[in-house]
Amino acid sequence: MTEISRPFTVEGKPFFTLGGQSKNSSGYNQAESETAFQAVKLLHGNTLEIPVYWEQVEPEEGQFDFRSVDALLHSARRYDLKLVLLWFGTWKNGNMEYTPAWVKTDPQRFARVLSPTGKDVWVLSSHCQATFEADRKAFTALCRHLQENDSTERTVIALQIENEPGIIGSDRDYGPHGQAAFEEPVPGELVTKMKAAGQGRVYDLWQQAGAQESGSWPDLFGWVAGEIMTTWSIATYIDRLAQAGKDVYDIPMYVNVWLGEMYWRIPGDSYPSGGAVVKTLDIYKWFAPHIDLIAPDIYIADSRGYEAICAAYSRPDNPLFVPESSPFGSNAWNMFRAIADHSAVGYHCFGIEHMVAADGTPHPLAERMVDSFRCLAAAIPLLLEYQGTGQIHAVVQEENMGHQVLELEGYHAIAQFGLGRMPYVGKDWRHPPKRLPRMDQSDGERGRGLVFQVSEHEFYLVGAAYQLMLRPKVAPELALDTSLTKEFALTRLAHYVRVDEGHFENGEFVVDRRRNGDETDHGVWVEPDVGVVHVLLCE
Ligand code: DGJ
DSSP: OOOOOOOOEETTEEOOEEEEEOOOSSOOSHHHHHHHHHHHHHTTOSEEEEEEEHHHHOSBTTBOOOHHHHHHHHHHHHHTOEEEEEEEEEEETTBOTTSOHHHHTOTTTSOEEEOTTSOEEEEEOTTOHHHHHHHHHHHHHHHHHHHHHHTTTOOEEEEEEEESOSBSSOSSOOSHHHHHHHHSBOOHHHHHHHHHHOOSHHHHHHHHTTOOSSSBHHHHHGGGHHHHHHHHHHHHHHHHHHHHHHHHOOOOEEEEEEOSSSTTOOBTTTBOBTSOOGGGHHHHHHHOTTOOEEEEEEOOOSHHHHHHHHHHHOBTTBOOOBSEEOSSTTHHHHHHHHHHTSOOSEEEEEOGGGGBOTTSSBOGGGHHHHHHHHHHHHHHHHHHHHTTTTOEEEEEOOTTOSEEEEEOSSEEEEEEETTOSOGGGOSOTTSOOSSSOOTTOOOSOOOEEEEEEEETTEEEEEEESEEEEEEEOOOHHHHTTOHHHHHHTTSOOSEEEEEEEEEEETTEEEEEEEEOTHHHHTOEEEOGGGOEEEEEEEO
């Protein structure tokens, strides 16, 4: 059993945040945000992530206008949804696009990063105290506004500080502020932390550079020193922002990450230098204690790459939360791995308005994702109860896979994909084969979902396009000599007490429909529109 730390709560209880992020670049008005709220509803989600733009809420220095935030609070309550607000402050995707005009036009006061060749980069320097102070005042004003207007209802469940922070355009600030910091001694606490850890990516980089215990950043880290120093500087900058914000309003805060595993993997080029990428994550975990978690924006489509990211960001000191992911493609099945194998505490798609077609139905390209969200939404009470217990199993049909074997207590289990062993039987009258079935063909779907084994003989299933075949684990001679296998040629393999479709209400499973006979003989099948399937077996 692994204890899952869950920063997100509603009415004091753990909350699994499921939903989407608005297409966030220029949604400055309420009319546009309506589309995003509607999309979350269509997606079966419970939360909308949406930005608060610094330039919009502080157009003149010291003059705050939070009408846009009030409109979001109002709409969220009307839609009965929760909000995660994204603070687009000093950084948004490694640049300074969302800072107010009075910041953008005063580089003397708000120093910009200088590139190695001395050119201005469109990013504010984390070494400039004036910038920190300005961001701190604006961010704490936002926190105060929420404290005054939302501390009872708690519509906002978390704040994301900045958006994919870091520098695009340089590995560090080569200007006077940054250069001075680069030549200063590396803080002793960092050396202490690395020595105590004795392993990890930051530790390895230090070892590879000679493991000096004191000296400047290049003395300790060699040619990766620019990125390491910038990470330290930005992590501590954001942590001070979080501390100031939490002093005003205690609410979960997280930082999202433009992953380092992108394209050329060059800091400041392929991803923002100074973000909490896998390589530098330890620095954020060591020196940003006011940040509840570090969250990867996962747009990696291949399952190996996807899972490596989940593994890197789910650690005892960091629950996995996916604030952004693709609304299309393989994310529709990879997400089940994040949730079952890496105990993700929340999951969101980016640009959810794209998922809605003009007539208000799911866009054809997003149908699979919407279906997957529907399955997850139905299973949230089970997630909250069983994540971390080892009793949740992801079903994911990889390419060319006809079935998947699951390791369950007391049962052999196969998730059969495609149309199953006897496709002419179909599932039930509501789910006929989509075209003339052949045993060797699927109907173009990908099998996916979750299997919860809640006790030895009891299971809950959600998902799409798989049928779970269960067979008791018995001694080999008995397995080969059971009346069950003889009787039904490997179809009816276990004794069902009952198989029911249903849903959860106030934590209780409510039965909507019983299955039996043909509809259970060929495996326990799932589809997004049948809710949760409860299976009880006996010896
Ligand atoms: C990641 C960023 O965090 C989002 O704000 C948005 O720009 C997406 N990328 C677009 O792909």
